[in-house]
Amino acid sequence: MSLDRRTFLTAAAGATGAVLAGCATPAATTGKPALPFFIGSPSQMLLPKGRAPRVVVCGGGWGGLTTAKYLRQLAPSAEVILLERNPVFFSCPISNKWLVDMVDTSFITHDYLRVSERHGYRFIQSEVLEVDRAAQRVVTSLGSLDYDYLVLAPGIRYNYEAWFGNDRTVADATRARFPAAYVSNAEHFALKKALHGFKGGDWVMTLPPPPQRCPPSPYERACMVAWYFKHNNIKGKVTILDHKDGVRPIGPGFRAAFNELYKDYITYVPNAHVQEIDPFKKTIKTDAGDMKFDHAVLMAPHQAGDLAWKAGAIGLNSQGKPTGWAEVDPLMLHLKDDPRVYVIGDAVGFVSPQFAFYPKSAHVANKHGHIVAGYIAERVAGRTPKTALPDNLCYMMVNGDPREAISVQFDYKVNDKGVIEQTQIDINQRSADLVKENFRWAGLKFDDMFS
Ligand SMILES: Cc1cc2nc3c(=O)[nH]c(=O)nc-3n(C[C@H](O)[C@H](O)[C@H](O)COP(=O)(O)OP(=O)(O)OC[C@H]3O[C@@H](n4cnc5c(N)ncnc54)[C@H](O)[C@@H]3O)c2cc1C
Incomplete structure (x- = not known):
């Protein structure tokens, strides 16, 4: 089943009611009206x-x-x-594939109340x-x-102050019109709506400086958007304005996808430190040049x-x-x-x-x-x-037809000085097998949290 935004919101509202009623445990045992401590x-x-x-x-x-x-x-x-x-869990992983309709909303949303009952902890929204x-x-x-x-x-939260100081009006307008969709909330739906309504022109993405949430995922999103344009004959161009000096991690794998699959669709600009953004005039100034855009995914720096x-x-x-x-x-x-x-x-x-x-x-x-x-x-x-x-494992889809992904893996150990050391393995060769592994990974993780 595919949930649209309206259905999702209705489901969410239903879940909220259930969650709130569920908090008032005495009702379930006595049959009396639930104690309304939720007000x-x-x-x-x-x-x-x-x-x-x-x-x-x-x-x-x-x-x-x-x-x-x-x-x-x-x-x-x-x-x-x-x-x-939030009343309902919405997964950021896999959401780039959801943006271009490769998966249904039902795959990446989960109900909190049923899960908490199953596992015996108390969920309070x-x-x-x-x-x-x-x-x-x-x-x-x-x-x-x-x-x-x-x-x-x-x-995380977005640090719009780094761009706009105390100017809340511009920060709020930027977030409302050109959401980053890096935090699980309605922004993902707004972004999907913007993509599906896009008629062509310049689609810009600003990438935040490190440390940031899921560094490879903006490149995956750029590939999915470019694939969507190509697949639907939309005359759109994705410009990636990267704060970093190069694509990392899995740089060669992403660069190969940009050059081989999306030559006419993706322009990659390194060292594009944001200087000024005007969400009303749709302009952006960076150290690497200025741009006008038709739509943008404006990712302010991240913080805890x-x-x-x-x-x-x-x-x-x-x-x-x-x-x-x-x-x-x-x-x-x-x-x-x-x-x-x-x-x-x-x-x-x-x-x-x-x-x-x-x-x-x-x-x-x-x-x-x-x-x-x-x-x-x-x-x-x-x-x-x-x-x-911990360890880390990340799959990034770069091609929609045929479906192909690349991946990166990190392992950690403590050395004899008590310092944590990292080793990193990038798999830059895109393949269909990595797509299968990606969905298997997601299924196992969802089971780990919800089943
Ligand atoms: C597009 C995209 C793709 C990604 N792809 C991958 C991937 O393929 N693989 C991967 O491993 N990672 C991926 N990530 C990264 C991943 O989503 C995050 O790293 C992960 O969600 C971090 O988990 P967390 O528990 O720290 O934070 P979250 O999962 O963000 O959880 C924080 C929770 O706290 C809640 N909360 C915050 N403040 C309050 C408050 N004051 N009161 C009540 N509740 C509050 C929030 O609502 C939220 O539910 C991706 C991220 C994005 C945006």
Whole structure:
């Protein structure tokens, strides 16, 4: 079944109602009307804390969902609560293929409530507003919750201030008209609508500076958009304005696709640092030249999600300025100054002098979820956790006909100085087998979080 936007929103609204009713557990057992604590307020206590150790997981994306599921299995005595603002999970991985109708919406969306019931943790759809680490409390839009352990998995936010300073009007207009669609929300639907309504002309993509969410995926998106133009005889041209000085990772594989498959469709511009954007006149100035565009995917620089900032988790650089990312113990993933608070997934900051940051990928966030669930379970059992490291695996589709992909893999180990080392293997030769592996990977990961 293919869900359109209207159906998706209806499904989402239904799920919201179910989630809210589902929170009021007494109704299910007594048959009385559900206690409406979902109309609560941030100033009230949402759920009193009992004697069981409580783990509150903030953010129900790839990292948070995995943590919640595996904590219940590894630490059955713990109470696990997952807080997430969205009613329905929408996957960014595979979404570039969804943009060009290679997969249905139903493949990349999942229901939170049914999954939480299956795995025995409590899902509460709410906005996390504050984290009071001194009081070991999070404040949500529905009330506050005390915790013994806190897991922050907020993903990323866009740093439009880097482009527009305090000018919210221009920042909001840019986000509304030319969304990046790098955070799971309605932006993906807006982008898909823009692509399917595109009649031809200049389609521009600005790529953010590293560290960024899923570095190869903007190139995959450019290939999918170019393929869509070619396949549908649309006279469109994709210009990639890359902040970096070259395509990375899997550079040769992407460059081969640009040159061999999309010579008339893709122009790649390195070192295109954004200087000015006017979303009203549809113009952009960069160090590598200026452009007018008909549509654009304007990706402002990335930072750790708001929650990491609210929790005071962001590190400072040598000039005392925020690094933009959470400062964690590289091996144990808790905050350096607060061992009860873990940060996982994209929000994690510097971990190694060799490669600086883990790739900000769903694969790594999922692995972090497993690792941190294990760490907390050991601590709940009164034991000292042993270090575990993630790996990373990413497939990027470059051709729609025939369907072909390339891929990159990263492995990690701790050297004898206690430093994490990375090895990287790029597979630049595009092939149909890698497409099969990509969908197998996605199916296995969805099973890991949802089944
Ligand atoms: C187009 C695209 C393609 C990609 N392709 C791949 C791929 O092929 N393979 C791969 O491994 N990775 C891929 N990624 C990257 C992947 O999506 C991210 O790395 C992954 O989602 C990170 O997981 P996370 O748990 O850190 O954050 P997210 O998955 O973003 O989860 C964060 C969650 O926290 C919630 N949240 C944040 N703040 C609050 C708050 N205050 N209150 C309540 N809830 C909150 C958000 O709603 C969100 O659900 C891709 C990304 C994009 C954009």
